Every structure is written in structure tokens, then in C-alpha cells.
Amino acid sequence: MEKEFIPRITSFVCKWCTYTGADLAGTSRLQYPTSIILLKVLCSSRIDPVFLIKSYLKGADGVLIGGCHPGDCHYETGNYHTRRRFKILTEIFSTLGLPKERLRLSWISASEGPKFAQVSNEFTDKIENLGPNNARENMFL
Amino acid sequence: MNKVIKIENGTKQGVLNFLEHLITTDKISGVLTLRKINEKGICDYGFISDAKELKFADPFAPVMPINAAQTLSSLTPTTKPIAAIIKPCELRGFVERVKRVQGSMKNVLLISYTCGGVLPLNTFQGDGSEKIIADYYNAISKGETPGSIRPTCKACEYFVPMMADITIPLLGNSESESECSLIMNSEFAIQISKEFQCEIITSELDSKIIDKVLAVRISEKEKLYNKTKVTKDGLDELVNIFGKCVGCHGCSRVCPICYCVMCDFESHNFDYNIEIFETELEQKGALRLPPDTVFFQIGRLAHMSFSCVGCGQCEDVCPANIPVATIFKKVGEATAGLFDYIPGKDLEEAIPVMIFKEEEFEEIGK
Numbered sequence: 001m002e003k004e005f006i007p008r009i010t011s012f013v014c015k016w017c018t019y020t021g022a023d024l025a026g027t028s029r030l031q032y033p034t035s036i037i038l039l040k041v042l043c044s045s046r047i048d049p050v051f052l053i054k055s056y057l058k059g060a061d062g063v064l065i066g067g068c069h070p071g072d073c074h075y076e077t078g079n080y081h082t083r084r085r086f087k088i089l090t091e092i093f094s095t096l097g098l099p100k101e102r103l104r105l106s107w108i109s110a111s112e113g114p115k116f117a118q119v120s121n122e123f124t125d126k127i128e129n130l131g132p133n134n135a136r137e138n139m140f141l
Numbered sequence: 142m143n144k145v146i147k148i149e150n151g152t153k154q155g156v157l158n159f160l161e162h163l164i165t166t167d168k169i170s171g172v173l174t175l176r177k178i179n180e181k182g183i184c185d186y187g188f189i190s191d192a193k194e195l196k197f198a199d200p201f202a203p204v205m206p207i208n209a210a211q212t213l214s215s216l217t218p219t220t221k222p223i224a225a226i227i228k229p230c231e232l233r234g235f236v237e238r239v240k241r242v243q244g245s246m247k248n249v250l251l252i253s254y255t256c257g258g259v260l261p262l263n264t265f266q267g268d269g270s271e272k273i274i275a276d277y278y279n280a281i282s283k284g285e286t287p288g289s290i291r292p293t294c295k296a297c298e299y300f301v302p303m304m305a306d307i308t309i310p311l312l313g314n315s316e317s318e319s320e321c322s323l324i325m326n327s328e329f330a331i332q333i334s335k336e337f338q339c340e341i342i343t344s345e346l347d348s349k350i351i352d353k354v355l356a357v358r359i360s361e362k363e364k365l366y367n368k369t370k371v372t373k374d375g376l377d378e379l380v381n382i383f384g385k386c387v388g389c390h391g392c393s394r395v396c397p398i399c400y401c402v403m404c405d406f407e408s409h410n411f412d413y414n415i416e417i418f419e420t421e422l423e424q425k426g427a428l429r430l431p432p433d434t435v436f437f438q439i440g441r442l443a444h445m446s447f448s449c450v451g452c453g454q455c456e457d458v459c460p461a462n463i464p465v466a467t468i469f470k471k472v473g474e475a476t477a478g479l480f481d482y483i484p485g486k487d488l489e490e491a492i493p494v495m496i497f498k499e500e501e502f503e504e505i506g507k
Contacts, residue, residue, distance in 0.1 A: 049440075070499065084493060091472075092472055092475070139428060140429050
């Protein structure tokens with residue numbers, strides 16, 4: 001029997017919005033897949049694009065960034081910088097022919113528990129369709 | 142139209158006369174320029190403060206022993222004015238470094254010229270390079286692209302200096318053997334050269350030659366990108382290309398943009414310890430050593446590609462002949478293009494990752 005593919009999605013989430021949103025999803029007893037592995041950071045702008053590259057090359061099937069909506073950053077402008085860096089990274093991925101659809105950035109506020117669950121479900125579905133990340137098996141990396 | 146100093150002498154000799162005047166009249170304390178080490182023509186960069194030593198200077202030698210942006214930024218800020226004769230890409234690299242507070246434009250008389258490209262280090266510094274160099278000068282005086290220059294130089298569109306105080310027309314200048322013109326672009330240049338006895342006219346670069354060279358360079362660029370097929374085949378092709386990498390990090394050491402004293406990729410952040418090795422082996426059954434060569438390159442792209450000036454130094458020093466510069470140039474064009482950013486064009490233009498607009502890329506974050 002073929003082993004069932006359960007994606008692993010490394011998710012970097014900001015403490016003030018998305019992580020609290022995930023908490024809300026939990027306390028509201030909303031279902032979201034176990035594929036989401038949360039890593040809490042103080043601000044989404046703390047995420048060096050290198051973290052995403054490392055995650056991808058080490059075999060994460062998807063990489064998710066969660067942050068506050070533009071204008072709502074706890075540190076005022078952090079997420080605007082995140083947005084630029086994310087855009088630069090996806091541009092690098094598409095120029096090099098790497099699968100940029102494995103990267104996702106979503107703005108999820110502390111009150112958006114249902115949105116967190118929805119994003120998790122959507123992104124997991126998408127990754128399931130894409131299949132496993134072949135970098136995980138690549139022993140020449 | 143700009144003020145132009147005309148000197149009845151060959152371009153090289155004319156520039157040296159001008160510099161001699163600036164040094165002996167104490168206008169500048171010295172000049173950063175390429176020098177000839179020996180009769181074979183091997184060159185290095187040197188800072189000359191005694192006018193007598195100018196006889197060793199060879200400011201237009203088609204070679205880049207290091208990217209002068211690195212040296213120049215370590216010489217600044219200075220209390221007394223200095224001059225520097227550098228190539229357009231080195232100048233752009235310097236501007237990018239100044240934006241990163243690694244140097245200062247103050248008190249630096251930046252002299253640059255329309256550049257015909259440089260020869261790879263091993264061609265220039267090797268035996269029998271005399272003929273190649275003679276052919277090179279012959280080609281650029283006609284405005285042609287010499288066949289022996291670096292691949293990225295052949296594909297370079299920014300051969301006209303930006304932000305230079307003084308521009309010297311060299312490329313396509315058939316009279317460079319008999320006369321020398323210095324185009325003054327800034328008030329600083331005009332002030333500092335006030336006492337120099339010479340003919341002054343108003344003129345500018347010949348746009349016909351510029352357009353002709355530009356057309357050739359653009360078509361060469363397309364050819365180069367097609368040859369390096371990295372951009373189509375994704376991860377497998379990257380593994381093929383960087384599979385040769387010896388992990389020396391020389392490409393970042395010589396890069397004018399990579400200024401970090403402690404590179405993130407050489408820090409303990411990305412160290413491999415025995416647990417990481419064991420976990421990876423359990424997963425894959427085999428490992429590449431040294432690890433993370435592809436990661437290093439993509440990571441560096443994320444950190445600095447939008448500021449890449451395409452000088453080609455990384456590719457030239459690569460012991461494994463990996464087309465690093467071509468990849469960086471291509472990706473850099475894409476990432477800088479997102480913000481209509483041209484690295485080193487304008488000191489006032491902020492580095493893309495240092496600023497933001499509230500309303501941009503609104504498709505992201507849904």
C-alpha cells in the first residue's frame with residue numbers, strides 16, 4: 001500500500017496577530033490540518049528570506065508566513081518590509097525555475113481564527129495536489 | 142552639454158598630466174589607480190600620493206584585480222580630497238556601498254570612463270598577454286567588443302559611468318592616442334580643476350557610439366542568458382551547476398556589495414553539528430560535503446541580488462568555473478526590476494529593502 005502523503009508546512013507566524021489568530025482557531029474548536037507546523041516570531045519582518053530558502057531546501061513541502069494586516073503591525077511598519085522581501089524571494093524562485101507556489105504569505109489578524117483555519121486548509125490542499133517536495137530526497141544539495 | 146577639458150596629449154598621458162597637476166598643487170592628497178607592477182603588464186590597484194610615482198600608473202588597463210569599490214570605501218571618508226580612476230561598475234559598486242554606510246562620497250573626485258570591458262584575470266596576468274591587450278585596445282578604439290573580455294562585460298549595458306565627477310570618452314574614441322578630453326559633470330570637478338592650464342570647450346559623449354555599443358551589448362546579453370540555462374530547469378539544474386562548488390565563498394569575498402565582516406552563511410547560524418548530520422542521513426541516506434552550496438547561493442541572491450552591479454568578479458575568481466555572475470546578473474535584473482531600481486545609478490535612490498510603499502504588491506497576503 002502506498003504511504004499517504006501528509007504535507008509538512010513550516011509556518012512562521014507573528015506573535016501579535018497570526019499566532020493569536022491560531023490560538024483563537026483552537027479555542028473556537030475550528031479544525032485545521034496537522035500539516036501546519038507553527039514557529040512563533042516576534043514580527044513577520046524578523047523572517048529572513050533565508051529561513052524560507054532553508055526550509056524549502058531541507059524538504060518542507062510548503063512554507064507559510066503569517067503576519068498582521070498592512071497598517072496593523074505591532075511595530076508599525078514591519079510587515080511592509082516583509083511584503084517586499086517576500087516579493088523579492090518569489091521573483092528569485094520564478095527566475096530560477098523553483099516552485100514559488102510552495103511559498104505563501106497571508107495576513108491573518110488576532111481576531112481571524114476562522115481565516116487561519118481556512119488558509120491552513122486551502123494551503124494544505126494545494127500542497128497535497130503539488131505532491132511532496134523533491135528537495136527532501138535530493139542527496140546532492 | 143558639459144564643460145570639457147581638452148589636453149593635447151594621448152588620453153592616458155593627458156589624464157596623468159591632470160593628476161600630476163592636482164597632486165603637485167595640493168588639490169588632492171593622492172589618487173587610487175591601477176598600476177603596472179612590471180614590464181609584462183601585470184597590474185594591481187595602488188594609492189599614489191607622490192607625483193613621481195605616477196609613472197607606474199596605468200589607469201585604463203583592462204583588468205580588475207579587485208573590485209575597486211571595496212578599496213575605495215575603506216579609504217573614505219577622508220579629510221583631504223582624493224581622486225579615484227575606476228571603472229563604471231566599480232563606481233556603481235562604490236555608490237551601493239555608500240548607501241550601506243560603508244564609505245563616503247565626500248572629498249572623493251570620481252573619475253571614470255566609457256568602459257570596453259575587462260579581460261579575465263588569468264588572461265591578463267598570464268604570459269603572452271601583450272597581443273591580447275593590443276587587440277583589445279584596437280577593438281575598443283573602433284567601438285567594437287573585444288572577443289577576449291569577461292562574458293558579463295560583453296553583456297554589460299552600463300558601460301557609461303553614472304555619478305562620476307569626470308567622464309573620459311574611451312570606447313569608440315579613435316583619437317584617444319592623440320588627444321584627451323575630460324568631461325566635467327559636477328561643480329566639485331570644475332572647482333578642483335580651475336587652475337589647470339588647458340583649453341576648455343563644451344561638449345558631451347557621442348551618443349551615436351553609445352547607441353551602437355548598447356545594441357551589441359543587449360544582443361550579447363540575450364545570448365549569454367540563453368547559454369546559461371539555469372533559469373529554466375529549477376532545482377535539478379541548480380544542483381548540476383553548483384555541484385562543482387568547492388564552498389570557498391570566494392564569490393562573496395570579492396563581491397563589492399557583500400560587505401558584512403561576518404557573513405551570515407559563515408556564522409554559527411548555519412553550522413552543521415553531528416545531530417543535524419545524523420538527522421539528514423536518516424532522511425536521505427547520503428549527504429553532500431561541503432553541504433549547503435545551493436543554499437548559500439540562493440541565500441546570497443535574496444540578500445543582495447537587487448544591488449548586483451554585474452561586474453563579473455565572482456565568476457572570474459571561481460575556481461570551479463561556475464557562471465555565478467551570469468546567474469546573479471539575470472536574477473538581479475529581475476529583482477531590481479520589481480522596483481525599477483538600477484544599482485549605483487543614484488545615491489539618493491534608497492535600496493529596495495530599506496524602504497516600502499503602503500500601496501504595492503497588493504496581491505500578496507490574501
